[in-house]
Each structure stands twice: as C-alpha cells, then as structure tokens.
Amino acid sequence: MERQPLVLLVDDEEDLCTLMQMSLSRMGIKTHIAHRLEQAKKRLSENKYDACLTDLNLPDGNGLQLVEWIGQHLPALPVAVLTAYGNMEIAIAALKAGAFDFVSKPINQKHLEQLLQKALNKPIENFQSKEDRLEQKLLIGQSLPIQQLRITLNKIARSQAPVFITGESGTGKEVIANLVHRLSNRNEGPFIAINCGAIPTELMESELFGHKKGSFSGATQDKQGLIQSAHGGSLFLDEIAELPLTMQVKLLRAVQEKRIRPVGSDAEIDVDFRVISASHQDLEALVQQGRFRQDLFFRIHVMDLVLPPLRERGDDIILLAHHFIQKISQEWGIPQKQLTERARNFLLSQYYPGNVRELRNIIERAITLSDEDKIDLQHLQSAPLRYPTATPLDRQQESTNAFRSDILVSAKKLPDEGLELYLENIEKDILLNALNLTHWNRTLAAKKLGMSFRSLRYRLKKFGLDTDDE
Ligand SMILES: Nc1ncnc2c1ncn2[C@@H]1O[C@H](COP(=O)(O)OP(=O)(O)OP(=O)(O)O)[C@@H](O)[C@H]1O
Structure with a gap:
C-alpha cells in the first residue's frame, strides 16, 4: 500500500493548525504540528516529511529563517509559507529564500489542495481513504462543526465503546449512527435501527428481545428480537429516552452482559452487539427527574457525539x-x-x-x-402542495373553530366512505396541520396535539407520513 504523505505544519495559532490538520486529513495527508521555530527544526531532523507549511511569524523567530534552514539541511523538502492576505513583499522574499510557493490566510481549501498537489507531485484524490470518501458521500457538509464532527467520528468509530448521539430532531443522528457502524470493524455485520418512540409499549419487550411461541396470546410462533438481529453488528436505539423504565432495566442487562432472554423463554441467548443510541432530549436532565435510569445513562454514554442544528x-x-x-x-x-x-x-x-x-x-x-x-x-x-392543510399560526384558533363546525354540520349526514375512513381522514388532516405549523418539528407537533412523541410517530407511520426513507 502507498505510504500516506506526511506534512509538517508550523504555526503558533492552535485553531488554525487544527483546521488545517482537518483539511489535510480529508485529502488523506497526515500532519505533525510545531508551534515554534526550534520545535520545527527538531521535528524536521527526527522525521521524514514530504512537505512543510510554515507561518511567517513564530514566537522564537520567523518562517523565512526556517525556509533558509530547510534549504541548507533538507534541500529536497518542498516548503511553502503562509502569509497574511495581500502581503506580497514577504511572499516574494519567501520565494527568494527558497520556498516553492505561498498561501494567503485565510486559507482557501482549493488553494491548499493545489499547493499540496504541486508539493507532493501527486493527484490528491489518490490519497483519499475509503472511509473519507464514504463520509463525504453520506455526511454532507464542510462547515467547521461538521469537519470537527468527522474527526471525532473517525476516532469513535474505530473503538468498540457505546456511542451516544445528541442533537435536535432532524439533524442527522441516524445518518451519524449509520456512519459509526460503517466505519467500524463491525461493518460486515448488520446495522439494526430501532425507533424506541415508535414501538407501542405493550409490544416493546417482544420486539426488542423476541418471544417464544405461546408466551402470550398472539404469539403464534417463535420470534427473534431486534437485539438478536444485531448480532455481530451495531444496534441503533433512536429516541432512547422514550424507553419505559421497566424496559430500561432489561436493556441495561442486555448491554452489560451481552445476553438476552426472549419473552416466555427459560434460556438466555448470547448476543454480540455495539450499542449506539440517540436522543433529542437532555438525558442528564431526565436522569435528574428520575425518568431515565442513571446506570443505563452511564453505560450507553461512554462516547459522545453532538450534532449542531x-x-x-x-x-x-x-x-x-x-x-x-x-x-x-x-x-x-x-x-x-x-x-x-x-x-x-x-x-x-x-x-x-x-x-x-x-x-x-x-x-x-x-x-x-x-x-x-x-x-x-x-x-x-409557497403553501405546501404535498401537505395542503397548512394554516398560519395566527389563524390557528380561527381555523380550529371552523373545522369543528364543519364536523358538526357534516355529522348530520352519514359519511359515504364509512366512519372509520372518514375519521382517519380527519385525523390525517389534523396531523398534517400540526406538522406544517411546526415546520415538521415532530416534538413540537406532538406537544401541540397533546400527545406523546411516540404516539405521533406511530400515527405518522400509519398514514405513511414518516418521511425518513433512509
Ligand atoms: N449531513 C447530512 N447529509 C445528508 N443527509 C442528511 C444529513 N443530515 C441529515 N440528513 C437527512 O435528513 C433526514 C433526517 O436525518 P435523520 O433521520 O438522521 O435525523 P435524526 O436527527 O435522526 O432525526 P430524529 O431526531 O427525528 O430521529 C434524513 O433524510 C437524512 O438522510
């Protein structure tokens, strides 16, 4: 396999170094950092670099001195300088001193790529690792918080530790959970995603742990639970805060002992899975309120990923x-x-x-x-086409009243489509109305409708309105 190129970054600004390191890492380039001139010389003497990028102002000297030092001691090493925007004189002095090029700050990713391509004399794309490409494809975004997230994600994915993902609804928690799995060494195994808020409470134990035939009315045959389906892979528990306390106890045991007991069974089954969980709620606050078990919280909360809005x-x-x-x-x-x-x-x-x-x-x-x-x-x-019942917030009450009188008028005659379908249509309209009013923030919509998030998810699924298709 081709050796990953190694670049030395010399700059005393920590934030800039981190940013550049992230940019280079996306190009498949490894970096070492030095904040001072003497430290840079030491590193250059001890390691074999493919290129060096140095700032001009260093606490114990300047970048031109480093360019000259490299010219004397490592003449084959390409070195470029970072200059303040528009400072051409210094840039030219650097070129005269032996630098092969310069980049102006703030650094533009495209320029940086072109410069390194020249320095390393190779197309940058060739260095990109499979993981990098996967992340770029699945996790769209180049903003600083997303770049930082990618770095943490890569570190986290390689461990086996449980991961907890937080972020507002719709920020991409499931996308990240899936990436944690795909970047991990479990990626050949299954990725099982469960929305804890969408499973009716009475079915939860059997859905998660499976059941034996005859263990309750309706259990006409043995059924494998979702946890067991994750064997060899990762189990993603979305909206974990929605798990009832009794189920939290059982889950804790499964996570700790890697063993489950299906409903109605005497025997336990070994299951090897990594747990990834997510919530848009403040789990720590729920622990304080006694709504989430502290022991489970600690168990699933080993590694943290926070998704920005x-x-x-x-x-x-x-x-x-x-x-x-x-x-x-x-x-x-x-x-x-x-x-x-x-x-x-x-x-x-x-x-x-x-x-x-x-x-x-x-x-x-x-x-x-x-x-x-x-x-x-x-x-x-414009008003949504697919969800045509949107009502501006300030007209909400007025519309609700009109809606009620509509029902009263129409209740006088019997519905042609039958009561069930008629009521379902009304229910669907109300759901859409609430979703449109809250810009599809389901937590808020559930609140406005006076129902739990779980119940809303369940109904959306029933009407095929759950738009998550991935
Ligand atoms: N960075 C991203 N790049 C590409 N698609 C994204 C990204 N983030 C989110 N999405 C898409 O946005 C939608 C919502 O993402 P996802 O279901 O992962 O959010 P969530 O935080 O898990 O939501 P909820 O809290 O409601 O479960 C999905 O269609 C997903 O594919």
Missing part, C-alpha cells in the same frame, strides 16, 4: 440543498433544477426548527412546484 452550519445549507435536488431529481427521473440567487439567500436566512429533514421537505416541495428549470423564491415560500 442546521442553522449553525452556514453554507452547508446550500450544499445540502444541492444534494437533495440532485437526489430527488435522480429518483424522479427529471432534469436537475438550479437554485436562483434569491432562493439561496432565502434558504440561508431560515431558522429550520426541523433541521435537515425540514430542508429536504422544502426542496422536495419546491421541485414539485417549479415548472421551470430553476427554483426561485416563490417555490420555496
């Missing part, structure tokens, strides 16, 4: 919008539409309580509404 990811909003346009167009077999400047600005200015899921819904709707080859402001702002 979409509104804090800057230009990632546009990257994601393009990603969804491409994906949806491909699925529907239609040409890809372009976002106008106004549409981009609109997307960048939104709050997104429903995060990436909400953005996907907005894009899907806009593609449906636009008859042209572009997506403009009116397609993003």
